[in-house]
Amino acid sequence: MKCASDDRGLVAIILFILGMETLLPWNFFVTAFDYFNDRLNTTTVGNVSQPGQTDKYMFNNMCALISQLPLLMFTLLNSFLYQHIAERIRIMGSMVFILLLFILTAALVKVTMEQDIFYNITMTTIWFMNMFSAVLQGSLFGLVGKLPQKYSSFFMSGQAVAGIFSAVAMLISKISKADNENAALGYFLTPCVATLLALCCYLFLPHLKFARLYLEDGxxxxxxxxxxxxxxxxxxxYYPESNGQSxxxxxxxxxxxxxxxxxxxxxxYEEKLPVLSVLKKIWVMALCVTCVFMVTLSVFPAITVLVQPAALFTGTWADIFTALCCFLVFNVMDWVGRSVTSVVQFPSKESCLFPIFVVARVIFIPALMLCNIPARTYLPVVFQHEFAYILLMSLFAMTNGYLACLCMSYAPQLVRSKDAETAGALMTFFLALGLSLGAALSFVLKMLL
Known part of the structure; x- marks a missing residue:
């Protein structure tokens, strides 16, 4: 008979794929901004489409707004209502609807329609996609919280790799000069396949004996x-009363x-604690994860994409500088930071150094604002060389991945295993809160340049 320990590797791989699924669709959606702007920033004269002179839809700005609102709302809703809807229904239902939305988006690539209709359909798709993504992410964090800490690292690493895939796709698009329509079709078909794979992995997970030992209530x-x-x-x-010892x-x-x-x-067989009671036990980690993502989103990508090469990157290299040194460097180093937590967890969840390290990341905000951004009014350029920017981005991204992963894995350890799902759902809400606060702060920081 197969031993439960033999399934641990498969459980880690499945959680890695499920982690990718939570962010892979949206990452590929964002990468297709050029395609959406091409379709919305055109005016039709007769049967000929010509470039428009103004961006009346402000697609990039509206996309960010429409994506953050449902993400924040439904992560909060999921924290309170998850007990009334079975986990299996929430996870499978979310993935099925995300799959259908991407199939719709891929089909619209080849369909000609009026700009207003296309815009309304796209905004509605973004809203519902992020709504289901919020439920999916919160539910999966709750599921992962029932397993040993190292499996949270595999899940978080999967999320980081999703960003790497989108950055590589963006880089290939820039180098190959592929037209936006075909690139968009490929982008939207890729997450369709990935979602199907993730759905199959989730269905297979309960058949692994090692997973059943932790995921079943009894x-x-x-x-x-x-x-x-x-x-x-x-x-x-690890348990709170054991001071981090086995x-x-x-x-x-x-x-x-x-x-x-x-x-x-x-x-x-004890009753689960109320949501507010669980929050009292994890509030430090909740505030830490909010701070981590608020700092990150305040400058990435709103400020970091404005940085230009000074001397070394010229010609084609200058064209791919943002894709390579901003998006790819960030996502790779973010993944490195998340992966390190599988072997090193410092500081411990009880240490007062942990929130200090989290707050210390604020130093990256002025540092990245002082890099070589030509269009500025108030602040000077201090770090003009490309290597200074790459170094700052590397440290910025690695600390983001490392501290965020520790926050998400530490929180379920502060409560009973019965309440781990509640803790995971709450942490997902505070993660989304940090993203929203960071996105709002980025407008202010941009005006201070």
Whole structure:
């Protein structure tokens, strides 16, 4: 009979793919901005389309606004109403609707229609896509919170790789000079395939014995109870009262006792805590993840895309400078930061250094604003060389991935396993809150340049 430990690698791969799914669709959608602007910034004279003189739709700005509102609203709603809708329905339903929305968007690439109709359909698609993405992300964070900490790192790394894919796609588009229509069709078909893959992975996950030990509320029969506790305690499980030490290997090991088994079994059948009670236990991590993403979104990409090469990047290199040094560097280093958490977790969740490190990232805001941005009124250029910008972006992105991943993995450890899903849903809301606050702050910072 197959041992549960043999499934751990498959569980990690599936969580990595599910992490990609939460951000891959939107990343590819954003990469097709050129296609949307081409379709909306044209005026028709007779049967001939000509470039328009004004951007009456302000698509980029409206896209950011329409995407953030449902993301924030439905992550909050998911935090309170998740108990009334089964996890399986929320996750599968969200992925199915996201798939249908991308099929619709891909089909519209080849359909000619009036600009106003196309604009309204696109904005409606963006709204509903982010609505379902919010529910999906919150539900998956809750699911991941039931597993050992290292699996949160795999999930978060998958999210980072989604950004790498979109950055590579953008880079290839710039180099190949592909027309926006064909590029957009490829972009929208790619997340369709990825969503189907993620859906299949999610359906397969409950069939893995290792996953069932953590995801099921209780064993299906009494003979499984001892196996359940033994496997779970063989993981380096951490609890708030143990000061971050394993119950088996820590200096004050409690050992493997019958009373521990009974306590664990009793905990599984206790009622879940109210949302506000869970928030009281994780509020520090909630504020930390808000701060991390607020700092990141305040300058990336609104400010960072304005940086221009000074000397080294010329010709074709200058054309791909933003795609390469802004988007690709950020996403790669963000992924590196998230991956590091699978082997290093410092500071610990109880350490006062953790919020200090989070707040210290604010220094990246003025540093990136002082890079080589030609169009400025108030601030001088201090870091003119491209390598200075690349170094700052690398550290900025790596700390974003590292600290964000620790926040999302630490929070479920501060509550009982029964409340891990609630903690994950709440953390997703505060993540979205940080994104919204950062996006709003970026308008102010841009005016201060």
């Amino acid at each position: 064993p299906s029969n009494p003979t499984e109870s001892v196996t359940l506790v033994k496997v779970k305690l063989s993981e380096p499980a 119950l088996l290997t820590g200096p004050e090991s409690k050992g493997f006792k019958t009373t521990d088994i009974e306590e664990k079994r009793e905990e599984q």
